[in-house]
Amino acid sequence: MIAQRIPTILPELTFEEALEITKIHSIAGILKENNQIITTRPFRHPHHTISAISLVGGGKTPKPGEISLAHYGVLFLDELLEFNKHTLELLRGPLEDGDITINRVNGTLTYPCKFMFVTSMNPCPCGYYGSNDKECICTPQAISKYMAKISGPLLDRIDIQIEVNSVKYEKLESKELPETSEQIKKRVNEARKIQQERYKQEKIYSNSSLTPRLIEKYCKIDNNCKALLEVAFKKLGLSARAYGRILKVARTIADLSKSENIQKAHIAEAIQYRNLDKKYGK
Numbered sequence: 309m310i311a312q313r314i315p316t317i318l319p320e321l322t323f324e325e326a327l328e329i330t331k332i333h334s335i336a337g338i339l340k341e342n343n344q345i346i347t348t349r350p351f352r353h354p355h356h357t358i359s360a361i362s363l364v365g366g367g368k369t370p371k372p373g374e375i376s377l378a379h380y381g382v383l384f385l386d387e388l389l390e391f392n393k394h395t396l397e398l399l400r401g402p403l404e405d406g407d408i409t410i411n412r413v414n415g416t417l418t419y420p421c422k423f424m425f426v427t428s429m430n431p432c433p434c435g436y437y438g439s440n441d442k443e444c445i446c447t448p449q450a451i452s453k454y455m456a457k458i459s460g461p462l463l464d465r466i467d468i469q470i471e472v473n474s475v476k477y478e479k480l481e482s483k484e485l486p487e488t489s490e491q492i493k494k495r496v497n498e499a500r501k502i503q504q505e506r507y508k509q510e511k512i513y514s515n516s517s518l519t520p521r522l523i524e525k526y527c528k529i530d531n532n533c534k535a536l537l538e539v540a541f542k543k544l545g546l547s548a549r550a551y552g553r554i555l556k557v558a559r560t561i562a563d564l565s566k567s568e569n570i571q572k573a574h575i576a577e578a579i580q581y582r583n584l585d586k587k588y589g590k
Contacts, residue, residue, distance in 0.1 A: 317489050319500035337371075349381035350381030399425070400462055432451045469584040527559050
């Protein structure tokens with residue numbers, strides 16, 4: 309339910325983004341006749357039985373896969389560990405590079421695939437590891453084998469990893485009105501405008517597109533922040549890739565707070581979003 313609502317709070321498409329999405333869907337042959345241009349961010353939700361070609365693209369006549377059809381939108385993989393491990397490993401390059409190159413005898417094609425990767429999975433085979441409501445019946449070996457279906461390098465590329473507990477009945481019956489998507493989207497659009505202004509000379513739209521060189525330029529932190537990151541790296545065994553991703557998330561948190569500089573609290577919050585690193589030590 310959360311994943312399906314993410315597109316409703318994402319920033320408005322720019323005209324250039326809309327054109328790119330429309331071209332990809334047209335090449336794939338799925339553009340509706342009455343749709344001259346796509347104006348909403350895509351939400352793709354393939355089943356776990358999907359083939360590698362359908363996910364990343366290819367075939368005898370190479371076509372865009374789900375990762376390209378989700379360009380500038382959301383790719384949601386429900387029950388991640390039910391997907392074929394080899395198929396999942398193919399996501400590593402596209403998540404890092406933002407495009408996918410398909411080589412064939414008669415030529416090479418490159419499709420863009422800058423998508424938000426969203427996924428969900430159970431913590432163990434029985435689904436109750438870490439639950440406060442029901443005891444897990446899985447052995448440590450079974451949990452370890454189950455989690456091994458997702459590799460460390462792939463998990464490392466997921467910026468935000470959150471454990472979600474089961475919802476209590478009292479919450480379902482609560483009359484308290486939650487924040488609407490429209491209210492959240494307003495904040496997101498404001499943060500995106502800050503980023504567009506900051507990066508207007510760099511030809512990128514958002515913090516997620518920052519390269520290592522640009523991270524060094526735009527994600528400067530003070531000694532207090534550096535000390536906190538050092539402690540986190542030693543304790544969690546984080547990688548160099550995780551370092552950059554934490555800084556990008558912290559930069560986004562700062563933008564949402566309308567803070568010009570990244571503060572210690574922003575770094576701390578970004579580290580807290582690496583739940584699986586803390587729990588499984590991947």
